[in-house]
Amino acid sequence: MTMKPEDHLIDELLKQQAEKDQPVEIPESLKKALAEEESQKSRSYMWPILLSSAAVATVALYVVSQPIVRKSNILAVNESEQMIAPEQEMRAPLEKLARGKEAKKPTAPSSRRMRVLAAEALSDVSAPVPDESVSRPNISVPTPEGLDFGAGEDFGNGLGDEVVAKLSAEQLAAISISESEVSVDAFVSQANSPSVTRRQNKLSPKIQTLTERRRIDIPRGAKPLDLRRGNQYGTLVDPKWATPLEAPLSTFSVDVDTASYTNFRRSVTDGQGIHPDSVRIEEMINYFSYDYAQPKGDAAFGFDTQLATCPWEKDHLLARVAIQGKDVDAAERPGSNLVFLLDVSGSMNDSRKLPLLQRSMILLLEQLDERDSVSIVVYAGRDAVVLEPTRLTAEGRLAAIKAMETLQSGGGTNGGAGIKRAYELATKNFVKGGVNRVLLATDGDFNVGTTSDQALVDLVKEKSSAGIYLSVLGLGSGNLNDRMLESISNDGNGNYFFIDSDREARNVFFKKLTGTLVTIAKDVKIQIEFNPGKVQAYRLLGYANRQLKAEDFNNDKVDAGDIGAGHTVTAFYEIVPVGVESSIRPKVDQLKYQIENTPKRKVAASNDWFTLKLRHKAPDGDKSILTTQFVVDDPVALTQAGRDFQFATSVLMTGMKLRGMDVAKSMSWEKIQQSAEAVSGDDEARVEFVELIKKLK
Amino acid sequence: MQAAAHNIEPVMDRERFTDLITDHHRGLTAYATVLAKSQSTANDLLQDSYIVAWKSVGKFDQSRDFGCWLRGVIRNKWREHCRRYKRETVLDDDVLERLEAVFIDEPDNELFHRLSDCRAKLPDLMQEAICCTYDEGRTSDDAADVLKTSASALRKRLERARSALRECLSQNQPSN
Numbered sequence: 001m002t003m004k005p006e007d008h009l010i011d012e013l014l015k016q017q018a019e020k021d022q023p024v025e026i027p028e029s030l031k032k033a034l035a036e037e038e039s040q041k042s043r044s045y046m047w048p049i050l051l052s053s054a055a056v057a058t059v060a061l062y063v064v065s066q067p068i069v070r071k072s073n074i075l076a077v078n079e080s081e082q083m084i085a086p087e088q089e090m091r092a093p094l095e096k097l098a099r100g101k102e103a104k105k106p107t108a109p110s111s112r113r114m115r116v117l118a119a120e121a122l123s124d125v126s127a128p129v130p131d132e133s134v135s136r137p138n139i140s141v142p143t144p145e146g147l148d149f150g151a152g153e154d155f156g157n158g159l160g161d162e163v164v165a166k167l168s169a170e171q172l173a174a175i176s177i178s179e180s181e182v183s184v185d186a187f188v189s190q191a192n193s194p195s196v197t198r199r200q201n202k203l204s205p206k207i208q209t210l211t212e213r214r215r216i217d218i219p220r221g222a223k224p225l226d227l228r229r230g231n232q233y234g235t236l237v238d239p240k241w242a243t244p245l246e247a248p249l250s251t252f253s254v255d256v257d258t259a260s261y262t263n264f265r266r267s268v269t270d271g272q273g274i275h276p277d278s279v280r281i282e283e284m285i286n287y288f289s290y291d292y293a294q295p296k297g298d299a300a301f302g303f304d305t306q307l308a309t310c311p312w313e314k315d316h317l318l319a320r321v322a323i324q325g326k327d328v329d330a331a332e333r334p335g336s337n338l339v340f341l342l343d344v345s346g347s348m349n350d351s352r353k354l355p356l357l358q359r360s361m362i363l364l365l366e367q368l369d370e371r372d373s374v375s376i377v378v379y380a381g382r383d384a385v386v387l388e389p390t391r392l393t394a395e396g397r398l399a400a401i402k403a404m405e406t407l408q409s410g411g412g413t414n415g416g417a418g419i420k421r422a423y424e425l426a427t428k429n430f431v432k433g434g435v436n437r438v439l440l441a442t443d444g445d446f447n448v449g450t451t452s453d454q455a456l457v458d459l460v461k462e463k464s465s466a467g468i469y470l471s472v473l474g475l476g477s478g479n480l481n482d483r484m485l486e487s488i489s490n491d492g493n494g495n496y497f498f499i500d501s502d503r504e505a506r507n508v509f510f511k512k513l514t515g516t517l518v519t520i521a522k523d524v525k526i527q528i529e530f531n532p533g534k535v536q537a538y539r540l541l542g543y544a545n546r547q548l549k550a551e552d553f554n555n556d557k558v559d560a561g562d563i564g565a566g567h568t569v570t571a572f573y574e575i576v577p578v579g580v581e582s583s584i585r586p587k588v589d590q591l592k593y594q595i596e597n598t599p600k601r602k603v604a605a606s607n608d609w610f611t612l613k614l615r616h617k618a619p620d621g622d623k624s625i626l627t628t629q630f631v632v633d634d635p636v637a638l639t640q641a642g643r644d645f646q647f648a649t650s651v652l653m654t655g656m657k658l659r660g661m662d663v664a665k666s667m668s669w670e671k672i673q674q675s676a677e678a679v680s681g682d683d684e685a686r687v688e689f690v691e692l693i694k695k696l697k
Numbered sequence: 698m699q700a701a702a703h704n705i706e707p708v709m710d711r712e713r714f715t716d717l718i719t720d721h722h723r724g725l726t727a728y729a730t731v732l733a734k735s736q737s738t739a740n741d742l743l744q745d746s747y748i749v750a751w752k753s754v755g756k757f758d759q760s761r762d763f764g765c766w767l768r769g770v771i772r773n774k775w776r777e778h779c780r781r782y783k784r785e786t787v788l789d790d791d792v793l794e795r796l797e798a799v800f801i802d803e804p805d806n807e808l809f810h811r812l813s814d815c816r817a818k819l820p821d822l823m824q825e826a827i828c829c830t831y832d833e834g835r836t837s838d839d840a841a842d843v844l845k846t847s848a849s850a851l852r853k854r855l856e857r858a859r860s861a862l863r864e865c866l867s868q869n870q871p872s873n
Contacts, residue, residue, distance in 0.1 A: 005796060006792065009799055013727045016726060018831045020806075030748070033751075351763070351802060408760065501810070
């Protein structure tokens with residue numbers, strides 16, 4: 001090939017791009033080689049735990065062994081230059097443990113025994129130690145319960161393998177104890193006591209023969225706790241079937257978030273499994289744009305209701321309840337007071353996290369203007385104001401972009417302190433009648449410091465009633481605390497996005513920016529009253545964690561979701577019409593003390609299927625406004641129900657299938673893909689959805 | 698900035714390492730193929746480089762870009778290979794620099810996004826030519842038939858397209 005290397009590179013990149021949808025195959029031989037290396041390396045991950053278990057001992061011995069350390073540092077060069085940065089490696093897992101709320105602390109139970117065979121610095125007076133034990137000292141430590149040191153399922157479990165850690169001489173010196181077998185507790189107390197018997201520590205030239213290799217035997221049977229796969233999702237319980245005679249009202253809070261869909265897309269793209277509780281059906285449906293009837297006149301909402309046949313149960317019907325929020329022209333958008341609260345902790349150090357966040361925020365800053373002011377607070381260990389409230393004049397914007405560009409990750413996470421600071425700034429700089437919003441961006445475990453989850457939720461609630469809303473941006477994966485993020489954004493009159501790519505950032509901060517920033521209605525609740533004359537049974541599909549009690553509908557003190565400018569809300573009900581034989585309610589024996597199974601009530605003669613009631617408050621209002629709509633339309637065949645209805649049904653079925661709901665039996669991925677494909681048109685998001693479904697097949 | 702006072706990186710365990718490799722594999726494959734000029738040598742080179750990288754992963758400063766670091770490892774490994782097998786040649790530094798300019802700190806999916814953006818800026822004929830050959834996997838002769846042009850004209854068109862893409866990718870650096 002005579003191509004220039006640079007052009008050859010483009011040639012190769014184009015070839016790779018053509019295959020980009022194929023999963024990347026890491027060759028078996030490489031996996032094996034990595035696994036072999038791992039079996040050496042994971043020992044080094046043992047050390048932090050080992051050392052933390054016996055931290056006091058380590059420190060004490062470290063002090064005692066200072067003379068050795070200083071000298072042996074010079075000797076601590078590994079022949080293959082495979083020196084591991086011990087300090088960094090020691091801190092990182094601990095950091096991770098400390099952050100994971102559910103990770104068990106690596107404190108050593110009293111039964112834990114640490115067997116340390118001499119790796120001691122040889123003294124001139126000590127008896128010669130056999131070479132084997134010098135070069136490969138044995139240290140066996142039961143793993144702290146529940147820890148798995150990175151043995152992925154592809155590689156088999158690394159526990160119980162022979163583990164050889166490479167240590168610097170510093171570490172060696174720090175833990176060297178002469179042929180003793182002690183429990184950790186004893187180890188600690190001995191180390192604390194000045195009477196620890198130690199052999200002479202004087203460094204002998206023989207220490208040079210110590211390689212950095214040590215063996216740690218990890219017992220089998222330790223329960224692995226997956227530290228990496230720490231995504232936490234709240235349990236969702238899907239709404240059950242109900243009958244209008246027993247439960248005529250179905251009440252729920254709206255949800256305009258889309259995070260669940262973006263999270264789903266990332267999981268599919270990355271070839272990861274999808275956690276059923278990460279699937280919020282309504283958020284998947286909401287991700288897409290629909291062409292609903294626009295609000296009439298000054299109304300905040302337009303309504304769009306429709307009945308069609310149900311694709312997975314031929315005698316059932318699907319009812320779609322859709323709401324279209326009023327759009328606000330970007331030029332008429334009120335001024336805003338935004339506080340970015342950014343997680344720059346160590347875990348954000350990933351090309352799909354901090355750099356993506358920086359690009360997203362810069363994109364947002366570029367859309368804002370003099371009407372807006374921005375402050376930046378970072379939290380990493382302690383909170384820090386990186387940018388005091390700054391009006392976005394040309395100059396201000398430059399300053400803000402510069403501040404954003406220079407962010408670096410590092411430190412732990414104390415979101416609790418950060419969020420308080422962010423609210424302080426937002427309060428100080430409050431814009432009356434404008435958008436006052438804290439925008440929290442994090443990759444996950446939102447460590448709340450000493451504050452409990454509830455205290456944090458309370459803070460967010462309190463501030464939202466004072467007019468400061470919260471938006472949450474989720475990034476990356478690994479320890480995403482989806483439940484926490486969703487719950488605090490719900491309570492903060494906020495929205496929750498998951499940013500997985502620059503494209504998604506453009507979607508949220510460019511295309512739908514006014515919707516993201518401007519709330520047109522808050523505490524939006526929907527209540528449906530089904531007519532038992534027409535509906536035998538119904539169930540709400542999705543909104544699993546948004547259900548409200550019937551009485552909450554009229555109670556203005558009960559919080560609900562907000563709707564931004566131009567947002568749409570779509571909900572589906574599955575309905576069993578009257579007169580249809582249904583397997584939904586299994587037959588029971590005739591009751592003995594009640595003559596009839598169904599209570600007799602007078603049912604008003606009506607052609608309505610149901611009545612839709614909506615309550616909302618104006619963004620700055622306290623009293624809710626009621627809007628009512630009756631649904632009398634006759635059901636149509638699904639194929640006649642319009643593209644939006646049909647496409648949303650495909651997304652609905654995908655969500656139900658992923659959640660393991662009964663639709664799974666009758667609807668194959670193939671069928672779902674076909675039905676979505678037929679109505680995708682050239683809508684980019686819909687086409688992408690079809691591609692994702694292909695990957696699920 | 699206070700936040701940057703000290704860095705604590707996430708654990709670089711095998712899983713994370715494998716994830717990073719997976720995220721960068723295609724870009725690195727392209728890179729290695731250019732150095733080694735053959736697919737199979739490139740595969741060996743990659744594999745060796747990944748293992749060396751894993752062995753010395755402690756030296757990897759996680760505030761740096763993983764892809765950039767690995768390309769460095771690949772270059773070193775290739776130099777080593779060339780010393781051993783004298784017939785192979787190392788590209789000179791200018792060329793290596795130009796190759797490096799194509800990449801920015803990004804995993805493959807972002808690299809391909811950028812590439813797609815650049816492709817979209819090409820004239821239609823060039824876009825068609827690329828789609829017909831690369832995406833649809835045709836030889837230039839077959840593609841020329843489909844596009845109703847001569848094979849040599851198509852090759853020329855592809856050549857110009859690649860060079861435009863390279864320029865676009867190299868310019869298309871983020872503002873920071």
